[in-house]
Amino acid sequence: MIIEHVLLLFNKCEKVDSIVVVCQKDKIGFVGYLAKKLQITKPLHAIRGGKERMDSTNNAIRYLKKKDNDSDNIIIHDSARPFLSADVIENCIETLKKYDAIDVVDETKDTIVEVDGKGVLVNIPKRANLRLGQTPQAFKFGILQKAFSEAYKKENCHLTFTDDCGVVMKFLLEVK
Numbered sequence: 453m454i455i456e457h458v459l460l461l462f463n464k465c466e467k468v469d470s471i472v473v474v475c476q477k478d479k480i481g482f483v484g485y486l487a488k489k490l491q492i493t494k495p496l497h498a499i500r501g502g503k504e505r506m507d508s509t510n511n512a513i514r515y516l517k518k519k520d521n522d523s524d525n526i527i528i529h530d531s532a533r534p535f536l537s538a539d540v541i542e543n544c545i546e547t548l549k550k551y552d553a554i555d556v557v558d559e560t561k562d563t564i565v566e567v568d569g570k571g572v573l574v575n576i577p578k579r580a581n582l583r584l585g586q587t588p589q590a591f592k593f594g595i596l597q598k599a600f601s602e603a604y605k606k607e608n609c610h611l612t613f614t615d616d617c618g619v620v621m622k623f624l625l626e627v628k
Contacts, residue, residue, distance in 0.1 A: 454534040455483075456490060463492045465538050467545045468527070470495040472515065474508045477501075505530075506613050510604065513597050522594025528616055529588040536588065544590035552627050554590040555617040557583035589616050599623045 455473075462468050471494055473483045483498035499515050501508035509528060516526065525548050527541060544554050560582050566575040596616065602623035603609040613619050620627055 453486075455531055456486060457534045458529065458531045458536070459486060459490055459492055459496070461536060461538060462529075462541070463490070463494050465541045467542055468494065470497070472496075472512055473498045474501045474512050475499075505615075506600075506603070506609070506619065509596075509616055510600050513600050516593065517597065522592065522597070524593040525590060526593050526596055527588045527590045533587055541588060544588055548590055548592060552592045552595040553617055553620045554588075555615070556586045556588055558586060560584050585615055585617070587615075591616070591620065595620060595624060595627055599627075 459471065459473075462471050471492070473496065475483055475498055477500045480498040480500065483496070486492075487496045497515070499511060502511050512528075516524075525545055527544055529536065540556060544556065547554050560579060563579060564577060564582055565573050566577065568574050599616075599620040599622075603613070603619050606612075613622070
């Protein structure tokens with residue numbers, strides 16, 4: 453299973469101290485079973501996800517708030533990309549020494565078009581300036597927590613964002 457591959461990868465990474473899996477409520481016990489089956493040696497916690505992706509991240513923030521301090525590194529990976537390498541994880545952690553928020557991206561070889569609400573093409577951005585956002589995304593915990601706190605002050609914000617870097621970019625303009 454994809455989750456097995458990802459759990460083993462994060463468990464193997466020396467710079468990762470613990471793992472939090474955000475999942476459906478009825479899968480929490482299964483995650484515990486997998487941790488035992490795979491002999492995961494790092495502390496692993498499974499917590500309930502939310503209705504939308506952003507709600508799931510917010511649940512993780514609330515859970516981690518009890519344990520982490522503002523300067524701790526947080527890496528968010530959606531497990532839909534199981535071919536992540538340990539090098540990418542370690543590069544994210546290393547880059548957090550210089551930046552407070554990291555988005556792993558790939559160059560696009562496709563032309564991407566922008567359309568209006570009716571599906572009519574309105575813009576073709578220059579491909580050289582575009583990247584495909586991936587995971588993991590990595591943050592200083594305090595930055596992520598502050599951005600989500602600001603976001604949740606807005607009505608229906610959880611329906612607006614498709615990734616966590618977008619939340620940081622929108623609500624913490626000073627963060628590069």
